[in-house]
Amino acid sequence: MTTYFVAGIVVGSVYAIATLGLVLTYTTSRIFNFAHGAVAFFVAVTFYQATVNWGWNAHLAGVLTIFVFSPLLGLFLWAVLFRRLTESPSSVRLVSTIGLSVALPALAPILYPHIDAVLQPSMLWSPAHEYTIFGVHVDSNQVAVVMAAALIAVLLTVLMRATPYGLSVRAAVDSQSMAGASGVNTSFVTAVSWMIGTTLAGAAGVLLGALRGFTILQFTFLLLGSFAAMVVARMHSLTLAFAGSMAIGLLQELSASQQFQHFLEHFASPTNPIILGIRPSIPFIVMLVLLLVYNGLQEERFAIDTRSMAEPVREVVVGRDQRWWRRLLPIAVCLVGVLVAPEFLNGLWLAIVASGLALATAFLSYVVVTGDGGMISLCQITFAGIAAALAAQFATNHNVPVLLAILLGALIVVPIGMIAALPSLRLGSLYLALATLAFAQLVQNTYFQTPRISNFGQGVAVPRPGGLAGDRAFYYLLVVLFVLVALLVRNLERSTTGLNLAAMRSSETATATLGVNIVWSKFVAFGLSAFIAGIGGGLYASYAGAANMNQFDALLGAVWLAVVVTWGIRSITGALLAGLSFTIIPQLVTDHLSGRWLNLPTLFFGLGAIALARDPRGILHRATTRRHERRIRRARRNAEPADRVAEPIAAA
Amino acid sequence: MTDRSTAADRPLLEATDVTVRFGGLVALDRVPLTVPPATIVGLIGPNGAGKSTFFGVLSGLIRPRTGTVRIDGDDVTRTSPQVRARLGVARTFQRLELFGELTVRQHLVVAYRAKRRRTLFDLARALPLDLVGLGNRPAPGEDETVDRVLELLGLTAVASVSASAIGLGTGRLVEVARALASQPRVLLLDEPSSGLDARETHELADVLARLRDEEGVALVLVEHNVGMVLGLADDVTVLDFGEVIARGPAAAIRADAAVQAAYLGTGM
């Protein structure tokens, strides 16, 4: 028991170091860094590269990566990204850092192709010195980690409470503009906080690498353990962040102990996947429970909402002077391309494009929930996975015709989608994103692991629809179904419900005071998006021949979101291109580049999401607006002076 | 008090003892307000007096620490903004809360249709139509009402312009038009004239007076332009630091020494 206790304290300390960094950056800039774990990972593999591949002294490499490389990385990220985000709407802040969390881990293997997860270099003592204190066995590295966490907690608390820096941080938080007026240099304050935050992430990363190895999966744990601690801390309390991290680390390690396993055996057999799933799920269980019961979070939402009122309305080009054929041109070109494609493609490429079409259908669910509904969901991939798993059960184990099985699976995830919408009724967009992430991880650790679903990692077979079993026939079926679902989305957008969603997206407050039923609108958006994701997931599995849950991994969900954002999250054409590029580009890379570049597409998608988070209509729209704006400018120069309609809104 | 308000049997909207705190700050301290049908009630006070906060309480966005809000005598203090909208309360926002991706006309359409989809049954019945593409037809009476309100506020010319492309002054009028399109019985206006020029302010004042006299709408008017309030309102309440420092007919307020003191230097 004591071994687990010591291990828990050590893991909790690593979480604490990371979480304190998150608290600092969140309080100074209101940006919740979803890429915190990715930063930790990136610094950790840099340390690995320096020690193992370049042969540097481990202590020196550790000090340099943590205290020189990390702050510089923080400064760089602040200068190119976070600085511009502070004034952005919360959805842009979320999507940008999610994009970063996709890009950084993809960049690592390109920069450092020789990272071997088996080696675990430590910047501390190796081998460590062993001690026995009060009958408990500890080693010098464990002691060092715990002491470092405690020291950092104390230093940060002093920094925030008792120094001019802390005062200016609080001034900066209260009002960016007010602090600016009172002479506080907010840029300096936030830049330094990002440097410290990244340093803490880096330190946690290097320490965790020594404990658990240098694979991205371990760092997901780090990231999610500290996200849960952030919720405990209500995003801002250093003390609660420290305590929460310790508690989660302890819970996680103690749950591996014999005593706890025996306790669980009262309820189910030790090989029950739910039991096995509990340990990795502890951060998510903590997070979900707190999000549902915590009351302080409501005030947080209020504070954020009043702040967001001050955001100036983004100026967009007046009206849509584009002719209908000009608007329909991109989607028409894409569809014609897709329709004639089978004439030119060999078997492999037909399969690649067909899976892309199935994914594009699933990606339409983002158009509904995020594009139209304005809510960032990180569990669309889970809806697709659940529906695919259910479709496989119906089709293979109950002999339901496969298209009906897919439809049933998609219908069953509708109420699940509505449950996932619950946090959005009470909480702001950040907490919704966290709750959907927790939900996705929870399902992945439990339901997806059940032998009936996972089938030894191969997934349960999903047959092709009878009569359409040929690749060509099924391909055309996928095209037709994509068009049908796209029509559903377009109809929704043009209906009263769609109007209400568009209104809600700009101002939930004003929409509510008009008497629009906000709860209903959100349920519709989430429920329909779950249905669409389910259809896409079922088709994807059917084309592949099996519902393999590895393809519905919660982490991959962030990449899904990133690719859709890149092509345009409010556009049906965007979803189509996102789906196609998600399967085509990796195949191109595999065909033409060496293994080192395997993650290049993911890197592109992550960077795309960062660059285009601001523009919900994505790359395509960016290109057409440029042209359109030029035309308008030219028209204006020729016409009479602009009337008042054309002048942008001044800050209210 | 004018004849109009004494003739009313029961106030349409009534608040008593409303207290709101933000941390240590007392934004409202036991503030009362009575709004009879077909009257204009003015609410004035310096910046930070708590006027917008009070509107938050009346429209259901802020829950007061103490006090009650009644509509037609029924306690609605703990109800949501949606419920109050259904009971006939509409409001505008001091910081524009426009729907940046909708046209001016669509703002009014959203407001008008919100009234027609009230129950869960209405909503559930409409959804399949929305999904098959039949959900874009105007509701009965929609076009007439929307066109009339657009006309009333002089917005017809900009009806199909995106809200993100209109000026601040026009934005204020869109706020008022949107609230009116929901066909309210009581309309809360938070500084509707700021950003308007003198002519537009005058026109707005005319519209407000007509709403009261011809349509029987009750109005609560928060204004920086004290002259406009004193000219229009039947009854005026003056707030300062969250407390009522004066209330009564406009003429009496004009002469009140405490009000003069609160406004010293703001050029009343």
Ligand SMILES: Nc1ncnc2c1ncn2[C@@H]1O[C@H](COP(=O)(O)OP(=O)(O)O)[C@@H](O)[C@H]1O
């Ligand atoms: N959400 C809030 N959080 C904290 N303080 C607030 C909030 N809203 C308003 N206040 C404060 O309450 C006081 C009253 O504000 P407000 O109602 O906007 O005044 P007015 O509309 O009369 O100018 C001000 O001091 C303001 O700073």
Ligand SMILES: [Mg+2]
């Ligand atoms: Mg105000």
